[in-house]
Amino acid sequence: MTDKDKTPKPTTPAAEYDKLLEMRGIYKSFGHVHVLKGIDFHVNKEEIVALVGDNGAGKSTLIKTITGVHKPNKGDIFFKGKKITIHSVNQSRSLGIETVYQERALADQQSMWRNIFAGREITNRFGIIDVKTQRKETERLLRESMGFTSKAITVDSQVVFLSGGEKQGIAIGRALFFNADLIILDEPTMGLSLSETKKVLDFTRKIKEHGKSAIFISHNFYHIYPAADRFVILDRGKIAGDVKKTDISQEELVLKMENLAKTGIFE
Amino acid sequence: MLKKPLLLEHKLDLSILIVFISIFLLFIIGNPAVFSRFDIYYSFMSTIPFTAILAMSVTLIVVLGMMDLSFPSVLAFASWIFGTVFTVTGSMPLAVISSLAVGTLAGYLNSVLVVRIGVPSLVATIGSMFFWRGAVNVVARGKGISLVAAQDTFLYKLFVGRLGGMIPAQFLWMVAVAVFFWVLLKRHRYGAHLLFVGDNEQSAEMMGINVKKVKTIAFMQLGAFSAFAGILSTLEVTYFWPSQGQAYLMAALAAVFIGGTSVFGGMGTIFGTFMGALIIGSLEAGIISIGLSGFWIQFIYGLIIMASVSVYATLLRKQG
Ligand SMILES: Nc1ncnc2c1ncn2[C@@H]1O[C@H](COP(=O)(O)OP(=O)(O)OP(=O)(O)O)[C@@H](O)[C@H]1O
Numbered sequence: 328m329t330d331k332d333k334t335p336k337p338t339t340p341a342a343e344y345d346k347l348l349e350m351r352g353i354y355k356s357f358g359h360v361h362v363l364k365g366i367d368f369h370v371n372k373e374e375i376v377a378l379v380g381d382n383g384a385g386k387s388t389l390i391k392t393i394t395g396v397h398k399p400n401k402g403d404i405f406f407k408g409k410k411i412t413i414h415s416v417n418q419s420r421s422l423g424i425e426t427v428y429q430e431r432a433l434a435d436q437q438s439m440w441r442n443i444f445a446g447r448e449i450t451n452r453f454g455i456i457d458v459k460t461q462r463k464e465t466e467r468l469l470r471e472s473m474g475f476t477s478k479a480i481t482v483d484s485q486v487v488f489l490s491g492g493e494k495q496g497i498a499i500g501r502a503l504f505f506n507a508d509l510i511i512l513d514e515p516t517m518g519l520s521l522s523e524t525k526k527v528l529d530f531t532r533k534i535k536e537h538g539k540s541a542i543f544i545s546h547n548f549y550h551i552y553p554a555a556d557r558f559v560i561l562d563r564g565k566i567a568g569d570v571k572k573t574d575i576s577q578e579e580l581v582l583k584m585e586n587l588a589k590t591g592i593f594e
Numbered sequence: 595m596l597k598k599p600l601l602l603e604h605k606l607d608l609s610i611l612i613v614f615i616s617i618f619l620l621f622i623i624g625n626p627a628v629f630s631r632f633d634i635y636y637s638f639m640s641t642i643p644f645t646a647i648l649a650m651s652v653t654l655i656v657v658l659g660m661m662d663l664s665f666p667s668v669l670a671f672a673s674w675i676f677g678t679v680f681t682v683t684g685s686m687p688l689a690v691i692s693s694l695a696v697g698t699l700a701g702y703l704n705s706v707l708v709v710r711i712g713v714p715s716l717v718a719t720i721g722s723m724f725f726w727r728g729a730v731n732v733v734a735r736g737k738g739i740s741l742v743a744a745q746d747t748f749l750y751k752l753f754v755g756r757l758g759g760m761i762p763a764q765f766l767w768m769v770a771v772a773v774f775f776w777v778l779l780k781r782h783r784y785g786a787h788l789l790f791v792g793d794n795e796q797s798a799e800m801m802g803i804n805v806k807k808v809k810t811i812a813f814m815q816l817g818a819f820s821a822f823a824g825i826l827s828t829l830e831v832t833y834f835w836p837s838q839g840q841a842y843l844m845a846a847l848a849a850v851f852i853g854g855t856s857v858f859g860g861m862g863t864i865f866g867t868f869m870g871a872l873i874i875g876s877l878e879a880g881i882i883s884i885g886l887s888g889f890w891i892q893f894i895y896g897l898i899i900m901a902s903v904s905v906y907a908t909l910l911r912k913q914g
């Protein structure tokens with residue numbers, strides 16, 4: 328990776344595309360197991376999309392075709408209006424797609440300012456880290472961008488002292504700092520209490536405030552209902568439903584999901 | 595405004611400093627005659643650097659949560675190369691370069707076992723420890739190499755000469771190496787990656803850090819610094835001997851752990867290792883000079899190691 332990738336990219340100017348991410352007719356199988364069977368999926372600008380579905384529906388697999396972990400067998404991916412083929416995780420990151428995994432996001436014993444800049448340190452040409460700038464930027468990110476108010480959380484705090492929800496917040500903040508346009512959250516609330524889940528949702532809203540988009544994966548849509556703009560329901564490798572929050576109440580959504588589980592039809 | 599709490603790292607560094615000062619106070623009180631004269635410090639300055647350089651270099655491996663037991667054997671083999679090349683060619687620069695190259699290569703071999711093949715580092719380096727010691731035995735056939743002729747060379751003076759007739763050059767090298775490693779670990783991108791990989795390898799990979807490269811470099815630098823310590827210690831006594839380096843294994847590792855670096859990886863202190871090496875290196879002479887018999891030495895080593903690691907474990911537990 329060159330030094331250029333490690334410093335924040337300038338924000339993209341008013342874009343000339345209408346969908347941030349668009350996937351058309353995506354197929355993916357592992358041997359005889361057909362996991363994705365013709366997926367059409369998109370994410371708009373400044374939109375939080377909840378990707379919901381049962382265990383094994385194919386949510387993670389779909390995400391992995393976006394982040395370069397898996398290559399789809401068929402189908403096209405467009406990002407910012409351009410057709411792309413993603414070969415690697417690093418490539419998808421440099422395009423502006425960042426994934427936040429619960430346990431794999433941060434290193435516990437390292438300070439906040441080291442975690443934020445992990446792998447993308449601000450250095451001079453001899454590789455010496457500009458500690459002052461990294462700390463200053465971390466402070467700004469904590470207080471201004473992410474709205475951390477607690478005195479207990481400082482740029483020198485080790486991550487191990489943070490709660491599960493706060494850790495997710497830091498990981499989201501880091502992605503925003505490096506100007507990721509699409510942040511993918513794969514089960515970010517798994518194993519978190521209700522109050523911690525609420526924190527994660529608050530951080531997720533910040534993504535939109537910064538003019539960016541997110542895909543939020545969960546098989547518990549109660550968790551994401553408050554933060555999502557649109558719900559995409561994945562069922563056994565196919566899109567079973569795609570509804571805007573403005574078009575459906577939480578009760579209706581619950582009913583339809585129950586119907587899907589019973590009859591296999593989302594209605 | 596809350597008073598900023600001391601970071602764990604600073605607490606560790608402070609405790610080792612206190613231990614160091616207490617031990618020296620004990621020595622000074624125990625035998626003021628010896629410890630108020632320069633001679634004893636001169637002898638420390640000429641003997642401690644070899645262990646200290648090795649200890650600081652192996653600290654990087656420990657920060658990764660790994661172990662290397664092969665460095666004393668690599669040191670011996672690289673010293674044999676050094677002695678042999680010098681004897682055969684008479685060229686000091688050539689001897690130094692070949693020795694450093696062989697040391698680095700031996701470090702690379704360790705990284706192949708650990709990083710490419712996937713052998714746990716402790717296991718892999720038990721293998722290479724025997725391998726390189728065995729190689730020395732085979733090539734040297736139990737015989738040493740006298741290097742008296744080296745005394746006339748410029749590099750001899752540069753490496754182990756006496757500055758102003760008083761300060762052993764290797765002492766200055768040790769200080770320079772300490773500054774180098776401190777900057778590397780705390781201020782350089784490579785050090786940041788080292789800490790991150792040692793802390794959470796999966797996360798490091800996700801953040802685009804080249805984990806394999808970080809580990810490979812760690813083993814290679816230890817190989818190179820083992821050779822360097824070998825060259826220094828060989829020149830200091832102007833003699834190579836096949837069992838060279840063996841005494842450094844436990845001393846260097848003890849220095850790392852007395853210093854407060856965690857065996858679990860993800861954190862490490864060069865300052866601690868440096869202090870640890872000073873403590874380990876001065877205990878023997880100190881114990882004798884305060885009037886205890888040599889039989890006490892290992893006993894007191896043991897006490898200090900057990901006490902210091904208990905303090906660190908307590909500090910860690912309290913913060914978590
Ligand atoms: N590498 C693989 N090789 C073979 N089968 C796979 C592989 N990855 C996923 N699958 C299969 O694909 C199906 C979908 O898996 P996926 O992980 O995408 O589901 P998911 O919707 O993320 O489920 P969960 O909610 O449990 O995380 C599963 O049946 C799984 O066994």
Ligand SMILES: [Mg+2]
Nearest residue numbers: 386387388514
């Ligand atoms: Mg999944």
